[in-house]
Amino acid sequence: MLPLLSLLALSAVVTSVPSALALVSSGPRDVESLFRRQTAIPEVGSAEWVALYPAAGSTPTTVPQAWTDALAAAVAAGKIPDLPPATLTQGYPSYSNNLDPAGPVACHNTRGCSIASDKLVAPDGMIGISQDDGPLPPGRTLNSFFEAQKINATHFYIGGNVLGNYDIFLQARAIPGQHFAVHTWTHPYMSSLSNEGVVAELGWTMQILADSNYGKIPAHWRPPFGDVDNRVRAIAKEVFGLQTIIWGVERDSEDWTLTNLDNEEAVKATITGFLEGPKAPGMIMLQHELSDRAVNAFITLWPSYLSNGWDCRTIVRQNTSPFSLCFPS
Numbered sequence: 001m002l003p004l005l006s007l008l009a010l011s012a013v014v015t016s017v018p019s020a021l022a023l024v025s026s027g028p029r030d031v032e033s034l035f036r037r038q039t040a041i042p043e044v045g046s047a048e049w050v051a052l053y054p055a056a057g058s059t060p061t062t063v064p065q066a067w068t069d070a071l072a073a074a075v076a077a078g079k080i081p082d083l084p085p086a087t088l089t090q091g092y093p094s095y096s097n098n099l100d101p102a103g104p105v106a107c108h109n110t111r112g113c114s115i116a117s118d119k120l121v122a123p124d125g126m127i128g129i130s131q132d133d134g135p136l137p138p139g140r141t142l143n144s145f146f147e148a149q150k151i152n153a154t155h156f157y158i159g160g161n162v163l164g165n166y167d168i169f170l171q172a173r174a175i176p177g178q179h180f181a182v183h184t185w186t187h188p189y190m191s192s193l194s195n196e197g198v199v200a201e202l203g204w205t206m207q208i209l210a211d212s213n214y215g216k217i218p219a220h221w222r223p224p225f226g227d228v229d230n231r232v233r234a235i236a237k238e239v240f241g242l243q244t245i246i247w248g249v250e251r252d253s254e255d256w257t258l259t260n261l262d263n264e265e266a267v268k269a270t271i272t273g274f275l276e277g278p279k280a281p282g283m284i285m286l287q288h289e290l291s292d293r294a295v296n297a298f299i300t301l302w303p304s305y306l307s308n309g310w311d312c313r314t315i316v317r318q319n320t321s322p323f324s325l326c327f328p329s
């Protein structure tokens with residue numbers, strides 16, 4: 001950690017976002033300095049707070065110089081694979097140089113390739129409770145349920161939604177045991193973005209969460225659509241210190257379909273099948289706070305999580321590192 005005066009001196013480097021401190025980063029150990037601000041953060045929800053971030057739903061176009069410098073340092077150090085952005089066709093990636101998306105160079109998750117540091121499963125017997133795409137209005141009921149049942153959950157939040165639905169974020173923040181993680185600013189196919197685009201999507205979401213959650217810098221992110229390749233993984237890790245958390249193979253609850261379809265019973269049957277299935281390895285399931293139906297499916301099935309013997313209470317960051325989807329209650 002650099003002394004405060006050194007950090008302040010370096011702040012003169014910042015141009016595009018004066019309130020952030022600049023520090024050339026050589027890796028994750030410098031992440032704290034990428035998100036520290038010189039002045040107190042305005043009250044969450046105030047006009048001054050809103051003005052600190054890109055508009056909700058808009059693709060970020062500027063970033064603090066410190067993030068640009070950190071990316072450049074990582075590239076210069078050879079830590080970011082020199083892959084072209086992928087082209088997505090109905091969600092399936094391809095590369096302009098005919099690189100195999102499933103091969104070890106690109107290693108695209110949606111083509112069945114993952115690396116050791118990706119988290120798709122939990123330790124044996126354990127389930128990582130996670131909810132994506134919020135904060136959104138259906139999350140109010142979900143958060144109340146988490147509070148009442150003392151459920152520790154990871155919220156993979158969209159940065160723009162934190163901005164637009166800050167009251168729901170504040171509700172979740174006030175509940176013990178909640179864990180906030182990054183789900184990008186606009187929910188794009190990340191492998192299709194330039195290096196700079198990846199930095200902006202991750203960085204701004206980290207910034208709003210850190211600013212608004214007592215300075216706690218997120219350490220985990222989940223790629224929207226599971227869309228991540230080795231280039232995007234490396235930017236997340238080497239620039240921002242983020243670990244990539246996905247979900248288990250064939251562990252998509254498909255509760256996202258409930259936004260448009262009235263097939264709650266089918267989704268419940270899918271989830272029930274997962275809960276009654278094997279516990280080795282443990283499970284990370286894909287679930288969302290996108291709709292009242294999706295939230296209702298989770299709530300009504302919660303007794304099955306318990307009766308099937310899943311353990312969400314004993315996953316401790318220190319002894320299962322780097323897995324930490326749930327915190328101890």
Ligand SMILES: [Zn+2]
Binds near residue numbers: 224225
């Ligand atoms: Zn999502």
